[in-house]
Amino acid sequence: MxxxxxxxxxxxxxxxxxxxxxxxxxxLPYETKFVEFQDMKEGPLIDVNPNGRVPAIEDPNTGVAMFESGAIVEYLVETYDKSNNLTYTSSPEKYLLKSWLHFQMSGQGPYFGQKAWFELYHPEKNLKSAIDRYANEIRRVLGVVDAHLKKQGTEYLVGDKCTYADLAWVPWDMALQFLLGEGAKKVEEELPTYKAWHDRLMARPAVQKIVEERTKANSQ
Ligand SMILES: N[C@@H](CCC(=O)N[C@@H](CS)C(=O)NCC(=O)O)C(=O)O
Structure with a gap:
């Protein structure tokens, strides 16, 4: 590489x-290209992601250009995590990792995103039933994580180490306060096992580095 x-x-x-x-x-060495929303439906992003959204990557080492965050995570781990630091190759763990990643992609990302959409961007304002629906889904989905960790008695979703399946949840979970306001604190109090897991992930040096990068990018 x-x-x-x-x-x-x-x-x-x-x-x-x-x-x-x-x-x-x-x-892994990487270079970030920030794309504004209004520029996403044209080149060069649309050439890599026909859906015109981020993230997308181009890997000049392999010639792979691809989109969808979950698929990209799987590609990076399969291609570059030769020591299996963030993954398992044994069964059933390797398949359970996929279950949790797909749940994150289908159960966390879209529901959390829709809460923001109906609250902030939807042209029809104060659509209470839609806002409540997605706020409830946020609580429900995080409740699933909480119950799973509690039942297993483990620190991470699969096995006994932090994997890509845990890390995939971090950015949307970081937005909890933004999404639920006062309600975020209540969720964290009601779901202490989830909260401890989230804090554990947030304390990782790589996650902290990205938090700093993001803060820096947003202050420029
Ligand atoms: N399922 C996609 C979602 C990608 C997505 O919606 N990205 C947002 C930014 S976080 C975006 O590009 N929005 C631009 C738009 O909606 O046009 C993934 O996980 O990669």
Whole structure:
């Protein structure tokens, strides 16, 4: 591995920061290209992601150019995590990692995102039933994580180490306060096992580095 991977990103949106965390955890060189929302439906991003969203990556070392944060995470781990620091190759762990990543992609990302959409961007304001629906889903989904960790009695979702399946949840969970306001504290009090897991992930040096990078990017 010699040339930096290009990461198409956005300063505010959580999904690209998931990929940044994995790049950082794996110690891979990468170069971030921030794309504004209004520029996402044209080149060069649209050439890599026909859906015109971030993240997307171009890896000059392998010729792979791809999109969708979960797929990118899987690609990076399969290609570059030769010591299995963030993954398992044994069964059933390797398959359970996929379950939790897919749950994050389908159960956390879209529901958390829709809460922000109906609260902030939807043209029809104060659509209470939609806002409540997604706020309840946020609480429910985090409750699933909390119950799972409690039942297993482990510090991480799969096995006994931090994996890509845990890290994938970090950027949206970081937005909890933004999404639920006062309600975020209540969720954290009601779900202490989830909260301890989140804090454990936040304390990782790679995650802290990305938090700093993101703060720096947003202050420029
Ligand atoms: N499922 C996609 C979601 C990507 C996504 O929605 N990204 C946001 C930023 S976090 C975006 O590009 N939004 C631009 C738009 O909606 O046009 C993934 O996880 O990569």
């Amino acid at each position: 010699s040339k930096p991977i290009i990461l198409y990103s956005h300063k505010g949106g959580p999904n690209p920061w998931k990929v940044a965390i994995i790049l950082e955890e794996l110690g």
